[in-house]
Amino acid sequence: xxxxxxxxxxxxxxxxxxxxxxxxxxxxxxxxxxxxxxxxxxxxxxxxxxxxxxxxxxxxxxxxxxxxxxxxxxxxxxxxxxxxxxxxxxxxxxxxxxxxxxxxxxxxxxxxxxxxxxxxxxxxxxxxxxxxxxxxxxxxxxxxxxxxxxxxxxxxxxxxxxxxxxxxxxxxxxxxxxxxxxxxxxxxxxxxxxxxxxxxxxxxxxxxxxxxxxxxxxxxxxxxxxxxxx
Numbered sequence: 001x002x003x004x005x006x007x008x009x010x011x012x013x014x015x016x017x018x019x020x021x022x023x024x025x026x027x028x029x030x031x032x033x034x035x036x037x038x039x040x041x042x043x044x045x046x047x048x049x050x051x052x053x054x055x056x057x058x059x060x061x062x063x064x065x066x067x068x069x070x071x072x073x074x075x076x077x078x079x080x081x082x083x084x085x086x087x088x089x090x091x092x093x094x095x096x097x098x099x100x101x102x103x104x105x106x107x108x109x110x111x112x113x114x115x116x117x118x119x120x121x122x123x124x125x126x127x128x129x130x131x132x133x134x135x136x137x138x139x140x141x142x143x144x145x146x147x148x149x150x151x152x153x154x155x156x157x158x159x160x161x162x163x164x165x166x167x168x169x170x171x172x173x174x175x176x177x178x179x180x181x182x183x184x185x186x187x188x189x190x191x192x193x194x195x196x197x198x199x200x201x202x203x204x205x206x207x208x209x210x211x212x213x214x215x216x217x218x219x220x221x222x223x224x225x226x227x228x229x230x
Contacts, residue, residue, distance in 0.1 A: 009035040016052075024069070028055035028086075050081040057083075061091025062173030062212045067130050067139035071104075071111055078105035083115070095119055095126065119145055130169075138168040141175065161187045165208065172211070179208040179217070200225025 001013045011033040018026040032051040039046035063069040081102040088095040100115035111130045116123065124145045131140040146162035161184060167177010181204045202224045206217040222229040 009037055009040055011035070024060065025058040026052075026055060028052045030054075047079060050079065051084065052082070052086060053084045055083055055086040056089075057086060058089045059091075061093075066137065066171040066173050067133060067141070067169045068171070071130060071132065071139070078103070088117075098126075100126070122147065133171075137171040139170075140167075141169050141177070142166045160184065167208065175208065175210040177208055178205065180205045198225035198227050 001011065003009075003011050013031045013033075014029065016026070016028045016031045030053045032049075032053075033047050034049040034051075036044075036046040036048050059070070081104065083098050083100040083102065086098040086100070088098050096118045098115060098117035100113050100117070102111065102113040104111045110132065111128070113128045114126065116125055118124065119126070124147055126145050127143065129140075129142045133139040142165070144162055144164035146164075147160060161182065163179075163181040165175070165177055165179050167175060169175050181202075183202045185199050185201055187202075202222070204220070204222050206220040209216040209218075220230065
């Protein structure tokens with residue numbers, strides 16, 4: 001662990017291991033914590049920016065306590081965090097080579113993250129917004145992954161493809177809301193059974209309820225060119 005005061009006060013730690021009381025686990029090659037200079041004058045360590053280099057972030061699913069597991073504590077008014085070339089595991093989902101900018105804190109304990117990475121081997125742009133829980137313990141969630149800003153053909157997809165969720169998560173990590181996806185014809189044809197589908201863009205929506213071991217989709221609508229299914 002090293003401390004430097006110029007040009008800006010910061011603490012740097014190498015080979016970091018963090019074990020969370022709720023079951024989460026984080027390791028990183030290095031952690032850089034930038035501190036507010038004014039607070040140091042009064043003997044306070046007030047972080048304003050955290051950078052994790054090559055972290056491995058492993059979160060259990062369901063999250064113990066729901067969204068409260070990843071929201072900041074009430075005393076943390078605001079903080080900017082960065083993840084550089086990290087791996088994020090949430091249950092069975094793995095997000096690799098993540099380069100994310102994360103803003104936490106604020107008036108309602110909001111967590112907002114956006115950046116790039118690889119999901120199921122494809123380069124994607126990812127966004128996540130989680131708000132503070134209401135009196136019933138429901139926290140608003142909006143998440144999406146998209147190829148819309150990825151240039152080139154490394155993903156095998158030409159054009160925009162995205163998957164998004166908007167809804168709520170409760171104390172037991174049950175997600176309830178709307179799931180929507182669309183994909184260009186090239187992505188549809190690349191599917192295992194893509195040859196049986198029309199060579200046209202695909203659009204999908206459904207009401208979603210996801211718990212620890214069950215996913216319910218209701219009111220599904222699928223449109224692929226002239227084909228319609230509901």
